Structures are given as structure tokens and as C-alpha cells.
Amino acid sequence: MKKSKEIQSTAASLQTTGFASSILKKQFRFDDWLAEKVIKTVAFMSITFVILIFVFVFRETLPLFKNISPAKASMESPSTLPSETLAPEVYDPGSSEADALLQPETYGDVVEELPSNAEIPGNPPSEQVTSGSENGNALATLASKDWLPVSDRPRYGLLPLFLGTLKVTLIAILFAGPVAILAAIYTAMFAPRRIREFIKPAIELLAGFPSVVIGFFALMVLASFFQDLLGYSGRLNAFVGGIAMALAAIPVIYTLTEDALTAVPGTYIEASLGLGASLRQTAFQVVLPTATPGIFAALLLGIGRVFGETMIALMATGNAALMTVNPFDSVRTLSATIGAEMAEVVFGDTHYSVLFLIGSLLFIFTFGLNALAEFYFRNRIIRRFQGK
């Protein structure tokens, strides 16, 4: 058999070369070549976009790091500031960034130096220095407990913002996670076929609710409802925001969990049922453990969704940067801070840069979550199904 095929093919190729080589030979076609190049370039652009997003969000934070060196100079020799401290206006991201990373201890000293510099009025060079050390000061206050960007001595403490974001995310995931996973189990395992075909698109419609609509709903309806129910004092707080964000996270977690559950090979289920296990036992003790990596990935992406959610946070969490763990206190999340304050800042000043710094942190965090979900958990699930 094999031989005859070989003969056939050689005969065919002989024929080809014999009388029609000029027609059948793969010839260079300009439009084909051009189309491929254009398509490839366009496709490559999506990588460029991700890089551009990172570069340009990070670029606006650079003034923060850039002015560290003048601040340090002022600290070392307060009397001979003028000309040298003005010089580092040159745009030099690399070295200054390294400076910032190498010597974080100096920030504390800078703060102590600041008031004396600020006290000298009407001296242009020293004012320049003040703006320089203000940036140093801003970096120093990043770890403080106050977020007071608009005050005489602005403080940019990110801790309350982080705490607030963490609180809201925790509440949202504690609510959305179990509900979405259980709903996915029902859809994948227990639901009769007709009901399943109705449930799945219906729950996915929740993803079609714009977040501003969910935020509006939380602000107008959920806030009053929970206040009546639980009797706390502040109408808008982390709890209301968390519940509202859970609504945004549910479709994400649900869809991905459902995919993970249905990806479990049917043989597993049949084997389990064949051994006499009930459908419930099969669902919870065979299918669910097998799909764990996929469910973790779903939860991670759900966390990413809540972490970066802006409109719901703006509308339903109350937006006060408090350092408490009480879930019924008002919170200000990282993304809501950007959304609320970016419109009011002066372009290019310290506050503006700090907001972009928060943006960079958000970007890095969600990027990391996505990478983790994509590479780590995906590889695990593939390995598991291959029985390794």
C-alpha cells in the first residue's frame, strides 16, 4: 500500500515538473505576501498596546522618582543649593529610578528637612528645591496612614486605600465566590438540560449590566435596603460596595467555573456513578476536586475584576479613606481614588503623579493575577487531565 502511494506521488510530481511547472509552481504573489505582512503586523500591535499601556501609565509617575536627587542634595548641603539643584530638570528616568530603589532610608530624613526649606519665603531657587523635596516627601508619606492629598502638608498614605480595597474585595469574593461556584455546580451537574440552556445565558446577562448601572442600583436600592436590614449608621460603606461588586464578579467566576467543571472528562463521572456514588457525591467529591485549578483561576480573575472596579466603588463605598477593619465603615478604594481625583488635579504635580503610581500598581497587580491564572493553573489542569 505504502509503496504504491509513493509511486503515485512521484508520478504526480514528475508530471507536474513535466508539463505544467510554470503554472503549478508556487509563485511569488505580491498581494498575498503583503496581506500576510499587514495581518501579522496588526496582530503584533496588541502586544505593543499592552507595553504602551504600561509605559505610559508608568511614565507619568516618573516625576516622583525624578526629584529625589535634588531633595537629597538639599539635605546634604542646605546652604549651597541653588544652581546644582536646578540642574536635574533633565529627563533621566533610569538613574533616578535606581536611586529611588537603592536608598529608601533617606526618605525619612527628607521629611525632617522639608519644613526648614519651606519656611524661607520669596526665594525662587529654594522654592524650586521645595517642589523637589515635596516629591521626596510624597514618597515618604506613601506608607503613612493618611490620605490627605489636598491640604497644606499633603500626605499620600496608600495604606488606608490598600486596606479599603482589600476589605471590599474580601467581602465581594466571600459573597460572589460561593454563590457563583455553587450555581456553576448546579448548572454543570444537576440541572436538567432545558433549564441549563436557560440558566447559562441568563446569568451571563448579568455581565451585560454596565458597572455604572450596578453602582446606581447599589446607591439607590441596596444601600437603603441593607441599612434597614442591619441597622448600621453610614449608608454607603464597604459592605454595600462589596455586595454590589459581587454582582459584577459573579458572572466572571460563574462562567469560568462552569467551563472548568464541564471540561472534566465524562469518564470520571461515569466511573464514579458506576461505583455506586450518588450524583451529589460525584459532583462534590469527584468533579469539584478535579476542577479545582480551574476554579482557582476563576476566583483569581474575579478578584482582579473587583480589585479594579471603579464605578461601583465610586458610587457605593462612601469614599472616605479610613483605617478601620469594620466592614460597615466607609472606604475609599485605589481605583475610586483615581476616578474621583484625577479630574481635579493639576496636570504634572505630585498628586497627579501619585494617582498614576496607584494606576501602575493596579496594572501590575491585575497583570500578575492574570499571568498566574493563565500559566500556573492552566498547566496544572492540563497535567491533571493527562493523568500525570
Next chain:
Amino acid sequence: MLWRNFTSAIVSSGVSRENDQPAAMKRTTKDILLTSLTAVSVLLILFVIVAMLAIIFIGGWKNLTWEFISEFPREGMTKGGIFPAIVGTAVMTLIMTVAAVPFGAITAIYLAEYASEKSVLAKTIRFAVKTLAVVPSIIFGLFGLGFFIKFIGFHVDNLFNNGELHWGQPNILWASLTMALLTLPIVIVSVEESIRTVPKEVREASLALGATKWQTIRQVVIPGSITGILTGTILAISRGAGEVAPILFTGAAYYLADLPKHMNDQFMSLGYHIYIMATQSTNVDDTLPIQFTTTLVLLLLTFSLSMVAVILRYRIRKKAR
């Protein structure tokens, strides 16, 4: 109470199915409890969806008149309609679609037709697209501000307008392009999915007839996946019309007396209108009906669009089977 009864009715229907299964003959209390718990979760989600729809519908329905849709806001936003917000949203999504759909469709063609599954480039592109899909929308807003307005706009103004501010400020073009970036992954995913449903045999037949690869793609693959391109477009519009965070500081305005006439005008948008009215309006009681009706209009818009997309997608998947 009604809700309890409803729950138990559906739960029992879910459990009764187990009776048909020979494997589940011995049902313990635990079985019933856990199974009902899953069903209750589904019902809880569905209940919230229905409640949300119902409350917004009831709150906004009375006010939804032709005047509301076709008039400008009056008397400090307490009266009148939302016409400029509707136009602004429509124009923004139109520009966004023009930018995002060709780009997304071409990327999808590359991923489905040219790239091999194992190539590093294709894998990187896929990862980049997934990253774009999960990056928080506010980051796109920051990017729009940092890249389009402060970088491109600034340099364009310096080059052509002697530093006068024309493009280096928030406007509808930058907002639309920012939004296009946000919706790009949606387009890519649905177009690629539908390209993959075009049978291999059709492609091979075309190639065997002497068509080149590009001819095959242009005349066989793209016409075969037109539904997918349409689905992607609709989903992108639905998402873009509803998102607010990316346009917060790239072009949306609270109130404008005129419709946007140039690419560098600001615009009003439905979602932004809701946000501003709900959080910063000084007269909540007077504007509450307007807020509800605006939300209803936005919801009807995005909802009907995603409904169409769900149906189209269902058809594609059916074809794929």
C-alpha cells in the same frame, strides 16, 4: 414569602431529577441539602437580576417619553431630556467601532489562519489580548490621558498648532480610541471563535481550486464568519456604551449646550450622566426620576444589544457542533 415558595418549587424540580438516576437511589439528607444549596444559589442570582431589572424599570418607566429622549436638559438638569447624552454615546461608540472592529478582526484572522498553535508570537499575542481583557477599565482611562492626550495630543499641537490647545485636551476622539482599546479583546475573541467554525474542507476546496491563501481568507473565510464579526461588534458596542471609567478624564463632560461637532469637542455620555447625577447632583429629589429613566435607557440599550449577541453566538455554537 413568595420568594421562599418559588425557591422550594424549583429546588424540588431539581432534586426530583435525581430520582430518575439509578445511581442516586439512596438519597441522604446531605444529598438533598447540598443539591438544594446549589439550586438556591442559581435562584439567588436570577432573583437579583430580575429585581434589578424590575426596580429600574418601575422607577424609570413613567418618565420615558419621546420628549425625554429628544430634548436637551433644562433648568439645571432637573427637567428636560437626555438627547445630547444619547448622541454623545452613539457617536463615541461609532468611532470606537470603526477603530476596534477592523483591528480586532485582522488580529483574529492572524490567530486563526496564519499563526501556528505553538508559535511564540501567537502565544504572546493571546496572552496580550487576555491581559487587555482583564486590565481594569480605569487603567485605560489613565492610558488615554497619558498617551493620547498628554503625548500624542501634546505633540500634535506643538507641531501643527504652535502649542495652542486643540488636541492636547480631553475630546471625543481620544475617548473613543481609549474605548476601542478596551473593547478590542471582545472583538478578537468572538471573531476568532466564528472563524474556527468555518469547516476545514471549505478552505481546502478553495485552495485546491487554485486560490491563494489570501484569496481564500477574503472570499471564503471572512464571508463564512460574518456572523461572528457582527456578534463581536455588537458585544463591543454594548460594552463600550456602558463603560464610564475610561472616559471619566478622556472626554466626557457634565453638561454641554451643543452636540459635539468636531473630533476635538467634548461630549456627554449616558453612563457619565448617570454617575454625575447620582453622586454630585445638588437636588436629588428633583433629579431622581431623571436618573432612573437615564439608567433605564442605558440598560435597554446595552441589554438589547447583548441579547442580540447572545442569540447570534448561540447560533454560531450550534453551527460549530
